[in-house]
Amino acid sequence: MNLALRDIRYHRGRFILTAIGLGLLIxxxxSMGGIYRGLFADALAVFDSTKADIWVVQQETNGPFAENSRIPEDIKYRIQAVPGVAEASPLSFQTIQIERLGKPFRFFLIGYDPNGFGGPxxxxxxRNIRQKHYEMVVAEAMGKELGEKIHLGLNDYTVVGITGKVVSSGGDPAAYVSLADAQEIQFKKDNNAIRNDRERIAANLAGLQTLSPTQSKFLQQNITGITESTHTVNTIVARLAPGADLREVQxxxxxWNHFRPISAEEQTRILTKGMIEKARMQLGLFRLILLVISAVIISLIIYTSTIDKIKVIATLKLIGAQNRVIIGMILQQSLLMGVIAYAIGYVLILLTYEKFPRRIVLEAFDLQALFVIVIAICTISSFVGIRKALKVEPAEALGG
Amino acid sequence: MYAVEVERLTKIYGKGETTVTAIADATLRVKPGELVAILGPSGSGKTTLLTSIGLINEPTHGRVIIDDTTVADEGWLPGLDLKRIRREKLGFIFQAHNLIPFLTAQENVMVALEINNLTRNNAKVRATELLNSLNLGHRLGSYPSVLSGGEAQRVAIARALANRPKVILADEPTAALDTENGKNVMNLLKKLAVENRSAILVVTHDHRMVEGFDRIFHVSDGRITNEKQRVEAGGTHGLG
Known part of the structure; x- marks a missing residue:
């Protein structure tokens, strides 16, 4: 006869409520584990989608994801000419906040060369972007429909395609435009601002005594070119030819002066170790604390349940029950509670994880490891109750 | 041959100057089928005597023999499996029935049988038989919480009888019952002592309940002070 199941059957209301409470905790x-994995997935989403071997960025910076990196767009031709490089393509990144339904909405705008790589x-x-201007591909999470227009900078951009779950390292959904559009959104100023810039530069030039009249005249005539150049990007990504030596190319x-070639491996390290390390550690610590809390709660539940059964245990001992009968009753209840609570927690997250504001990645290994940990916690926690039960004297069954 | 033999049994609690002698030099013998009462006021040592016979309280001195097996001789005999002896040779009935609240009446009897390695089906058959014989056939699936005091005590008796023990030890089995139910339980014990050839030792402080018992041991201040033969309605035959 399984005493654990009989006890649970009799006290099913209490057992179910306890299992639900514990299930919520689990x-x-x-979900913490899923968010932890999601952080990695988010941090690497854009990086992974480019499939680049080298990221050329501004010297002494850690690249476009970690800090500000600005390099001229035309450096891509030089990079393409390096032996071992199969192709190179410029990319620009910027976080944009717009108003949507009266609330601020942030997204990560990626500018890429439609004839190169690094796009959706x-x-x-x-479909993908076909025209050089005013077309946009957005991530699903942007919640935009095909054909919808988004006003950015000075122009409207039409959504022509929807891509999957691409987000920035901060979890903001990504949108793609052509590099030319991205540069225009980032650097193009309105007419008043342009006029102001021109006048300020002209005034500065007029005040420079070191310029000859010819030089001064030449510069005055080319102010437009100086003030309106937008050919700056954040990085040039490159893919190597088969068999090329990464170190040699780097x-x-x-x-060259002013540039730093970062390998894919280094970029992964910058993204995972540098940028999300603290968040990762915090989540890890939070998980640990929650597991400790679960262990304490399970121990308390089992201990209280054992205290409730002192008379039953004493009676069982008095009628000659072996220790294994009593240990089995406590251990099985503890394990059953753990398994049912785990199942409740798992189903709950399975049904809701897509509704979380941040990506939750449920990996089989994490789920299996947590299941093993829950079973271990239940087993260890039940020792508290078992220890108490084994100390119960049969004589305690006597008396009123 | 005796079902229970107790020779010069002494139980002392505590050490040094704080010792309390709960039972001193108690000697008694009970034959199979005999119904014996241990009578005495609260704190007289009657429960200590019962629990020493029931292998719960280790005697400080003296000898206890259950069904020809010496279990204690100046303390428990080493290497003895007390639980097995309790399981196989002893049955217990308590003041407050002590049924397991999350088991039905039938399961409460079955648990004693399954602990003694009876298969589930055989345990079910035996439990049903026992409960039917005690007029509890209609209560097989009832939990203790819905049983009356008398019914619960009869289930407890069925559990005590389940493994056909040589000795049944009952500690104040009628204390929680009204007079009528108490008398019914005592009559049942008398009947079982005869039918099952079990020695039944009943601890009680209620003189009214010992009518028809084969012998009565009076306990006072830890000593057996008096032993009387068969108790019929209206009188006893004193031996000592």
């Missing part, structure tokens, strides 16, 4: 632990990794609806680019 659900939070599962997949198109799940509509060394060659390193010899």
């Amino acid at each position: 659900g939070v632990v599962i 990794p997949e198109i799940i609806a509509g 060394e060659r680019i390193s010899r």
Whole structure:
């Protein structure tokens, strides 16, 4: 006869409520693990989608995801000419905040060369960008429809395609435009601002005594070119030819002034170790604390339940029950509670994880590991109750 | 041959100057099928005597023999499996029935049988038989919380009888019952002692309940002070 199941059957209301409470706690632990994995996935989403071997960025910076990096767009031709480089393409990144339904909405705008690479990794609806201007591909999470227009900078951009789950390292959904458009959104000023810039530069030039009249005249005539140049990007990504030596290519680019070639491996490290390390550690610590809380709660539940059964245990001992019968009753209840609570937590997160504001990635290994941890916690927690039960004297069954 | 033999049993609690002698030099013998009462006021040592026979309280001195097996001789005999002896040879009935609240009447009897390694089906058959014989056939699936005091005590008796023990030890089995139910339980014990050839030792402080018992041991201040033969309605035959 399974005493654990009989006890649960009799006290099912109490057991179910306790399991639900514990299940919610385990659900939070599962979601924490999912957010932890989601942080990685988010941080690497744009990086992974480019499939680049080298990221050329501004010297002494850690690249466009970690800090500000500005390099001239035309450096891509030089990079393409390096032996071992198969292709190179410029990319620009900027976070944009717009108003949507009366609330601020942030997204990550990626400018890419439609003839190069680094664009949307997949198109799940509509098409990719075909024209040089005013077309846009947005991530699903932007919640935009095909054909919808978004006003950015000085112009409207039409959504022509929807891509999957591409987000910035901060979790903001991504949108793609052509590089030319991205540069225009980032650098193009309105007419008043342009006029102001021109006048300020002209005034500065007029005040420079070191310029000859010819030089001064030449510069005055070309102010437009100086003030309106938008050909700046954040990085040039490059893919290597088969068999090319990554180190050799990096060394060659390193010899140029003002640039730093970052390998994919280094970029991954910058993104995962540098940028999300603190968040990762915080989540890890939070998970640990929640597991400790779960362990304490399970121990308390099992201990209280054992205290409630002192007379039953004493009676069982008095009628000759072996220790294994009593240990089995406590251990099985503890394990059953753990398994049911885990199932409740798992189902809860499975049904809701897509509704979380940040990406939750549920990995089989994490779920299995947590299940093993929950079982271990239940087993260890039940020792408290078992220890108490084994100390109960049969004589305690006597008396009123 | 005796079902229970107790020779010069002494139980002392505590050490040094704080010792309390709960039972001193108690000697008694009970034959199979005999119904014996241990009578005495609260704190007289009657429960200590019962629990020492029931292998719960280790005697400080003296000898206890259950069904020809010496279990205590100046303390428990080493290497003895007390739980097995309790399981196989002893049955217990308590003041407050002590049924397991989350088991039905039938399961409460079955648990004693399954602990003694009876298969579930056989345990079910035996439990049903026992409960039917005690007029509890209609209460097989009832939990203790819905049983009356008398019904619960009869289930407890069925559990005590389940493994056909040589000795049944009952500690104030009627204390929680009204007079009528108390008398019914005592009559039942008398009947079982005869039918099952079990020695039944009943601890009680209620003189009214010992009518028809084969012998009565009076306990006072830890000593057996008096032993009387068969108690019929209206009188006893004193031996000592």
